[in-house]
Amino acid sequence: AQTVTQSQPEMSVQEAETVTLSCTYDTSESNYYLFWYKQPPSRQMILVIRQEAYKQQNATENRFSVNFQKAAKSFSLKISDSQLGDTAMYFCAFPYNTDKLIFGTGTRLQVFP
Amino acid sequence: NAGVTQTPKFQVLKTGQSMTLQCAQDMNHNSMYWYRQDPGMGLRLIYYSASEGTTDKGEVPNGYNVSRLNKREFSLRLESAAPSQTSVYFCASSDPGIKVFKNTEAFFGQGTRLTVV
Numbered sequence: 001a002q003t004v005t006q007s008q009p010e011m012s013v014q015e016a017e018t019v020t021l022s023c024t025y026d027t028s029e030s031n032y033y034l035f036w037y038k039q040p041p042s043r044q045m046i047l048v049i050r051q052e053a054y055k056q057q058n059a060t061e062n063r064f065s066v067n068f069q070k071a072a073k074s075f076s077l078k079i080s081d082s083q084l085g086d087t088a089m090y091f092c093a094f095p096y097n098t099d100k101l102i103f104g105t106g107t108r109l110q111v112f113p
Numbered sequence: 114n115a116g117v118t119q120t121p122k123f124q125v126l127k128t129g130q131s132m133t134l135q136c137a138q139d140m141n142h143n144s145m146y147w148y149r150q151d152p153g154m155g156l157r158l159i160y161y162s163a164s165e166g167t168t169d170k171g172e173v174p175n176g177y178n179v180s181r182l183n184k185r186e187f188s189l190r191l192e193s194a195a196p197s198q199t200s201v202y203f204c205a206s207s208d209p210g211i212k213v214f215k216n217t218e219a220f221f222g223q224g225t226r227l228t229v230v
Contacts (some may be wrong), residue, residue: 009153033216045203045221091155095217100171100208101146105155 002096006104013082015063018069019079021107023092030054034068035093035101040085041074048090051075079109087111115139119204119222126194126229134189134225144207145187146171147179148221149200156203158213160185194229201226 013019025034036048051059051068058066063083067076079086092104103106117138126132138145143164148156148171158171162181176198178190187206191198205219 006155033218035218043201043224045205045219047136047218048217050218093219095209100158100161101217101219102158102172103148103156105153 004104008107010108012110023075025094032077037091039089082111117222137186138206142206142208146205147189148203196229199229
């Protein structure tokens with residue numbers, strides 16, 4: 001079975017600090033993408049970053065980067081220089097059978113001033 | 114561009130009533146999805162449609178039906194609403210393509226907050 005696990009229901013960080021959100025997944029497939037989505041209080045789902053599993057290099061988008069460890073099936077999100085606007089729910093997502101996107105249970109991140 | 118449009122945004126139903134959630138996308142995507150979001154449960158896939166004319170069950174299909182009316186539209190129907198179906202519902206679409214490494218980035222509607230009393 002394909003699963004996505006986010007073991008941190010809630011996290012908090014001080015503004016300008018760095019925080020890492022964890023995600024693990026289980027699959028027998030070898031070629032896939034992985035995604036992190038952000039959901040602010042507006043409820044809108046926003047793609048933060050994606051990782052291509054066949055690439056060794058970790059993806060980076062401005063202050064957001066991933067630590068992708070394929071053998072360990074781990075896909076963590078690092079947010080550097082945290083800002084108040086980063087306060088949101090964060091979901092890790094994985095495409096089951098390469099076309100059905102399934103999500104973890106989410107991590108609620110609170111950034112404090 | 115409108116992207117993915119869901120209607121309605123809010124709805125209150127009585128137990129046993131029926132309703133249809135509408136979803137339309139203007140990105141010419143092949144795949145469309147319905148998710149429900151509940152506290153502590155993340156987003157769970159109800160049904161998805163890999164292409165026009167096809168639908169398949171997701172993780173939590175019981176109590177729901179779907180119709181892929183055409184490439185643009187994918188509706189979700191609750192035949193007899195129950196309080197357990199109180200949730201936020203999201204429609205999404207993607208276009209994984211035919212490449213070996215399928216980019217399934219999903220684009221989401223704004224969600225429908227449904228309350229069943």
